[in-house]
Amino acid sequence: MTQRLPSSLTPLEIALAALLNGLEPVAPVELPLTDAAGCIAVGTPLLAAHPPHDIAAADGFALCANDLVGASSYSPLPLTKVPQWVEAGEAMPAGCDCVLDADAVEVAGPLAQVLAEGVPGQDVRRAGSDMAERTPAGAEGCPVGAADLLLARVAGLEKLAVRRPRLRIVNVPGATATMHMIAGIAHAAGLGVETRQSGARDQASIAEVLDASSCDLLLTVGGSGVGHGDASVMALAQRGEVLAHGLALQPGRTAAVGRLGRIPVVALPGSPDPALAVWLALVLPLVDHLSARRPRRQMILPLARKIASSVGIAEMALLSLEHHAWMPLAVGEWPLHAIARADAWLLIPASHEGFAAGTSVDAYLMRA
Structure with a gap:
């Protein structure tokens, strides 16, 4: 089937390529x-x-195992002196390679006898055993x-x-819950997160706080709707450059991408499901590039049931792990209960009509 894209929507890969163009990883700190x-x-x-040297792994008497051969309660082994007592974590005395419990050694004044054999390494943590x-x-x-x-x-x-890329999030009134979700995810992903609040939902108020002077990536949350609610996009056009408004991605059609100088900007929708989808599909690749991160872990499993998708727009599917298979929870539209249950997500390319049940798919883990 020939792929047809709505003329007003930009393919996801084109939007991502525009944001990545000329972008370098941040300097280490x-x-x-x-x-x-x-x-x-x-x-x-x-x-x-x-440990740098052998240490005791338990409290007891430090001894040499080879000196204790044949010792038992029926044939106690007399010692010429009372052996050294060691506490767990203390360095083993020279020539000692085992630790015996207190009841394995009888002490009477300056005299001592051993009532049990020892094994080399018994209750001893060897040098380098924790970390080579x-x-x-x-x-x-x-x-x-x-x-x-x-x-x-x-x-x-x-x-x-x-x-640690520096992320600035501009919250547009009415999207506070979504902003906190994105900020929490970003913080867990190792970003330095700073949030700012727009005074109102109008273009001038949002433009006033669009400042990329001390960040590596800027997000707006809310105000990206196509029509009367796209104040964030108009503010971005006022302060910088809009590269695309409207993505061929579901959820996430109303997102926009642009730049403030050399800093990439992504305008996320105010609703949590499209905002999360755009974060996963578009923002995470930016973050990984800025961080010089190795590819994220994926898991290949068969689908427990089929996924149907519309040709012409990339769709995001949420999956849960059930009986060694991926169970689709939601495709294109993500209710909050599906977000809460999801173990992984799958991007269905715009050229695909979906996947049949039993097809092995490579999904990204939500908490990788």
């Missing part, structure tokens, strides 16, 4: 560990081995996660080098 969470790692440092020499603190181009932060803290690091 060093951030405290608590601020680096979720940001994209750059030039990850190589850490020293941990030159272990990287994270992976280049990947988000800094909780495990990466743990390794960095254990190694004594205070900062990590990351890329």
